[in-house]
Amino acid sequence: xxxxxxxxxxxxxxxxxxxxxxxxxxxxxxxxxxxxxxxxxxxxxxxxxxxxxxxxxxxxxxxxxxxxxxxxxxxxxxxxxxxxxxxxxxxxxxxxxxxxxxxxx
Amino acid sequence: xxxxxxxxxxxxxxxxxxxxxxxxxxxxxxxxxxxxxxxxxxxxxxxxxxxxxxxxxxxxxxxxxxxxxxxxxxxxxxxxxxxxxxxxxxxxxxxxxxxxxxxxxxxxxxxxxxxxxxxxxxxxxxxxxxxxxxxxxxxxxxxxxxxxxxxxxxxxxxxxxxxxxxxxxxxxxxxxxxxxxxxxxxxxxxxxxxxxxxxxxxxxxxxxxxxxxxxxxxxxxxxxxxxxxxxxxxxxxxxxxxxxxxxxxxxxxxxxxxxxxxxxxxxxxxxxxxxxxxxxxxxxxxxxxxxxxxxxxxxxxxxxxxxxxxxxxxxxxxxxxxxxxxxxxxxxxxxxxxxxxxxxxxxxxxxxxxxxxxxxxxxxxxxxxxxxxxxxxxxxxxxxxxxxxxxxxxxxxxxxxxxxxxxxxxxxxxxxxxxxxxxxxxxxxxxxxxxxxxxxxxxxxxxxxxxxxxxxxxxxxxxxxxxxxxxxxxxxxxxxxxxxx
Amino acid sequence: xxxxxxxxxxxxxxxxxxxxxxxxxxxxxxxxxxxxxxxxxxxxxxxxxxxxxxxxxxxxxxxxxxxxxxxxxxxxxxxxxxxxxxxxxxxxxxxxxxxxxxxxxxxxxxxxxxxxxxxxxxxxxxxxx
Numbered sequence: 001x002x003x004x005x006x007x008x009x010x011x012x013x014x015x016x017x018x019x020x021x022x023x024x025x026x027x028x029x030x031x032x033x034x035x036x037x038x039x040x041x042x043x044x045x046x047x048x049x050x051x052x053x054x055x056x057x058x059x060x061x062x063x064x065x066x067x068x069x070x071x072x073x074x075x076x077x078x079x080x081x082x083x084x085x086x087x088x089x090x091x092x093x094x095x096x097x098x099x100x101x102x103x104x105x
Numbered sequence: 106x107x108x109x110x111x112x113x114x115x116x117x118x119x120x121x122x123x124x125x126x127x128x129x130x131x132x133x134x135x136x137x138x139x140x141x142x143x144x145x146x147x148x149x150x151x152x153x154x155x156x157x158x159x160x161x162x163x164x165x166x167x168x169x170x171x172x173x174x175x176x177x178x179x180x181x182x183x184x185x186x187x188x189x190x191x192x193x194x195x196x197x198x199x200x201x202x203x204x205x206x207x208x209x210x211x212x213x214x215x216x217x218x219x220x221x222x223x224x225x226x227x228x229x230x231x232x233x234x235x236x237x238x239x240x241x242x243x244x245x246x247x248x249x250x251x252x253x254x255x256x257x258x259x260x261x262x263x264x265x266x267x268x269x270x271x272x273x274x275x276x277x278x279x280x281x282x283x284x285x286x287x288x289x290x291x292x293x294x295x296x297x298x299x300x301x302x303x304x305x306x307x308x309x310x311x312x313x314x315x316x317x318x319x320x321x322x323x324x325x326x327x328x329x330x331x332x333x334x335x336x337x338x339x340x341x342x343x344x345x346x347x348x349x350x351x352x353x354x355x356x357x358x359x360x361x362x363x364x365x366x367x368x369x370x371x372x373x374x375x376x377x378x379x380x381x382x383x384x385x386x387x388x389x390x391x392x393x394x395x396x397x398x399x400x401x402x403x404x405x406x407x408x409x410x411x412x413x414x415x416x417x418x419x420x421x422x423x424x425x426x427x428x429x430x431x432x433x434x435x436x437x438x439x440x441x442x443x444x445x446x447x448x449x450x451x452x453x454x455x456x457x458x459x460x461x462x463x464x465x466x467x468x469x470x471x472x473x474x475x476x477x478x479x480x481x482x483x484x485x486x487x488x489x490x491x492x493x494x495x496x497x498x499x500x501x502x503x504x505x506x507x508x509x510x511x512x513x514x515x516x517x518x519x520x521x522x523x524x525x526x527x528x529x530x531x532x533x534x535x536x537x538x539x540x541x542x543x544x545x546x547x548x549x550x551x552x553x554x555x556x557x558x559x560x561x562x563x564x565x566x567x568x569x570x571x572x573x574x575x576x577x578x579x580x581x582x583x584x585x586x587x588x589x590x
Numbered sequence: 591x592x593x594x595x596x597x598x599x600x601x602x603x604x605x606x607x608x609x610x611x612x613x614x615x616x617x618x619x620x621x622x623x624x625x626x627x628x629x630x631x632x633x634x635x636x637x638x639x640x641x642x643x644x645x646x647x648x649x650x651x652x653x654x655x656x657x658x659x660x661x662x663x664x665x666x667x668x669x670x671x672x673x674x675x676x677x678x679x680x681x682x683x684x685x686x687x688x689x690x691x692x693x694x695x696x697x698x699x700x701x702x703x704x705x706x707x708x709x710x711x712x713x714x715x716x717x718x719x
Contacts, residue, residue: 008289009607015282016612022275024619031271038278042285049289062294066236068672070281073243075669077277079662080247081270084254086658088263097271100264102343120704127711162690315605 007048014041028085028095032078039074043067108155108170111148111178112227118144119220126213134213135196138189141216145189145223149182166295169233169366172590176442177230177362179587180449184355185223187453189216190566191347194460199345202256215255219351222248226359235284235294238363242280242327245359246273249352253344265343272336276326283319286312296370303374310376317371317381321388324367327360329418331391338399341411346463349407350456353414358445361421365438368425385426390525392419397529400536406459407469409536410452413495416529417448423522424510432512435588440513442588444506447577451494451503454570457563458488465557474540476549481557485544487567494574496537497530501578659714670702 014037021034050063089095118141126137152175159165192199192215200210225244232238250273254266288294290312291302302308326333341349371381396416403409424440431437459469461484466473478485494503507530514523559567577584677695684691709715 009611011285012608013611013615015278016608017615018278020612020615020619022271024616024623028267028271032274035271035274035278038275039281042278042281045282045285046288049285049292053289053292055292060292062236063288066239066284066288066294068676069236069240072669072672073240073247073277075665076247077243077250077274079666080250081274082658083662084250084263084266084270086655087254087257088267090655091257091260091263100267102260102264116701120701123708124704127708311605 004048004052008045011041011045011048014038014044026097028088028097031097032081032085036074036078039070043070046070106151106155107160108157108175109164109168109231111152111155112224112231114148114151115145115182115220115224115227118148119217119224122217122220123214126217132209134216135193137213138193138216141189141220142186145182145186145220149179149186152178152182167234167237168231170231172588173362173365173438173442174231175590176446176588177358178227180358180442180446181223181226181230181355184351184358184449184453185219185226187449187457187566187570188219188347188351188355190562191350191453191457191460192216192219192345194457194464194560194563195345195347197464199256202259202262204258212255215252215345218248218252222252222351222355226355229359230362232363233296233366235288235296235299238366239281239284242359242363243277245356246277246327249273249348249356252348252351253340255345255348259343261343262345263343265340268336269340269344272326272333276323276333278323279319279326280323283316283321283323286316286319290316296366300370300373303370303377306376308376313371313374313377314380317377318384320367321384324360324364325388328357328364328421329360329415330388330422331395332388334392334395334415334418337415338408338411341414342405342407342469346407346456346460346469349410350453353410353456354445354449354452357414357418358449361441361445365425365441369438372429382426382428385422386519386522389419389423389426390522392416392422393522393525393529394419397532397536401532403536404471405469406462406471406474406540409471409540410455410459413533413537414452416533417444419529420444420507420510420526423519423526424513426522427510427513427517427519430513430516432509432516435509435585437513439588440509443509443584446584446587447494447502447506450570450573450577451491451501454487454567454574455491455495457567457570458484458491461557461559461563466554471540471543472547474543475547476554477544480549480554481559483559483564483567484557487571488544489541490571490574492537492540494578496533499578500575502574502584504578505581505584656717663709663714667702667706670698673698 018034018037018041021037022031025031025034046063046067050060053060053063085095088100092099122137122141122144125140126134129136157170157175159170196212199212199215203210203212222245225241225248228237228241229245232241250266250270253269254263256262287299290308291299293299293302303313322333325331326336329337341352344352368381368385372378393416396412396414396419400409400412400416403412421441421444424444425437427437429437431440435443462473462477463469474488477488490501494501497504497507511523511526514526674695677691681691
C-alpha cells in the first residue's frame, strides 16, 4: 500500500537531487534540466496531496489545476531558456558556467 | 467597467503592438513605443474609474481589488510608461547591439514585451490564489528573461540573461515547492482560506514553516533580498539600462505586493507569527548589511544602484517585519507601497540620467559622470535630486519613505534591526553622494566634452520626476491618499 | 486507506528524509567528481584505434538554428492541449450554466492565434531562405 509519505519521499528526493545538480554541475544545460526536475518534484507532491486530501470522497482538484499551470509555465520557461542558452553558445562557444565572467567586480 | 478590464486592456494593447510591430513596414519602430505610451496612459487614467465591487462568480477567489492592489497597479503602469520613455532614449544602443552583420537592428519588441510584463505585474497586484500568484509571477519573470538578454550581440547582456534565467528558474522551483507544502498542509489554494486554516490550530506547524522558508527564498529573488540577492549586481550591470530600471522598480514592486499578501497569511497565524517574524528580521538585517556595505567600494554607477536596490529591499522587509501596527496610521503593506512609490520616482530619475550618460559616453562608470555639471547643468541637478532622495535627505520623497520605516521599527521596539537600518542609511549618505563629487568637482579625463542635448520628451520626464521628488517630499498628502485608498 | 488529515502529523520524518536525501545526492555527486577521473586524455588516446580512418573535421555537425526554433514553437503550441483537454471533457456540463466556458477558451485560442501569426510573419517557420 503506497501512502502519502512514500510519494512525498520520492518528491523530496527529486527536489534534492535537482537542487544538488543546480549547485554542483557546471554545464548550463544540465543545470537547466535539474531545475525542471525540481518543478517535477513539486508536481508529484501536488498530485499526491490532492489525491490524499479528499473532498467528499473525490480528490482535491485545486492541486491538480495548479499542476497544469506548472507544466505549461515550465514549458514556456524551457523554450525561452533554451533560446537564451543557444544565443549565449553562439556568442561565446561555451555552456560552462565558469566561463561566464564578462562582468568584472 | 469591472476592474479586471484593466488587465484585459493591457494584454490586448500588447497583442495589438505585436501585430503592428510585425506588419507595419519600415525600419523605424518608434511608433510602437508611442502607441504603448498612449495606451498605458489611458489605462492608468481608467484605473481610477473602475468598478471594484466583486460579484458572485468564482473569478473573485483568484482576484482581489482592494486599495493596495489598485496602488500597485498604478505603480506598475507608471513604471512601465517611464521605462518606455527611457527605452526611446536608449534606441541607439539597442540598434548597435541587436543588428545583424551589416544589417539593421531589431528593437520593435523592446517596446511590446514591457506591456505584457505590465499586465503580469498588474495581475500580481491582485492575485489572491496560489495559482494566480504563480502564473502572473511567471509571466513577469519569463518576459524579463527575454528583456535582459535583449541585446543579443552584447556578451554582457547574454551572460546577465543566463544568470537571471538560472536563478529565476531556481526561485520558481522553490516557490512551487513551497506552494505545494502550503497546499498540502491546508488543502487550499486561496490565500484568505489558507490564512483562516493556518489560524485554526489544526495545522502542523513544521511543514508550514518549511513552506514559509521555501516561499521566502523564492520571493527574496524577486525583491532582491538575502539569500537570493547575489544575481542583482551582475544582471543589473549586463541588462539594457531601461530594463535594469524596470527590474529595479517594477519587478521589485510586484514582488513586494506578493510578499505582502503571503506574509499576511503567515504573520496572521498565532502559531507561526513568532518564528516567521524572527526569520524576516534576520533577512532584513542581512539585506541591509550586504546592500549598504558592498555598495561603498563600487566604481560603476549601475552596480552602485544595484546594491542600493538591495539595501532598499532591506528597509522594505524591515517595514513588513515590524508587525501589524505600522506607523502614522499606515499599515505595513501601505508603508511598503508608499516607499515603493517614492522609490519609483527617485530611482527612475537616476536611471533616466544614466541612460543619457550611457548613450553619450558608452560607459556606466562613475568616471563617465566627471564634469557633468559643465556639460549639462540640468542633468547634474536631476541626478543631485535623485541621489539626495535615495540617500534620504530631508525635503525629498525618499526621506519620507525612510521615516515611515524607522517609525514602524521604533513602534515595534526592534532596536537591533533599527541599528542596522541606521548604519545602512549613514553608509548610504557616503556612497550616494560620492557621485556628486564626480559631477561637480572632478574634471573629465579627456579635456572638456561637448554639451549634452536632450529630447523634449526626456526633458519633460526629467522635470516631472524632479518636481515629484521635491514636491512630494514636502507635501505628503497625495501619496498618503494614494496608498490609503 | 488513511486519510490525509491524519497524516499531517507525520511530516517531520519526511523533512528529515529530505535532508538525508539532499545529503545523499550531494555526497554521490561529490564522490563522482572526486573519484571519477575521466582519464588522462591525450591526442593519441582519443584517436581511432589501430585501423579506421582518422576523423576529419568537426565531430559534432552544427545544426541550423531553425531546428531549435521549430522545436521550441512546437513545444509551446503543443503544451496548450493541457488546458484544452480538461476543458473539452467538461465543456458539455459547463456550457449548460453559462457561456463563460466557451468565451474563455475563445480568448485563449485568440491569444494563441496572434502568437502564431506573429511567428509566421517573423519567418520563424520558414525552412528555406
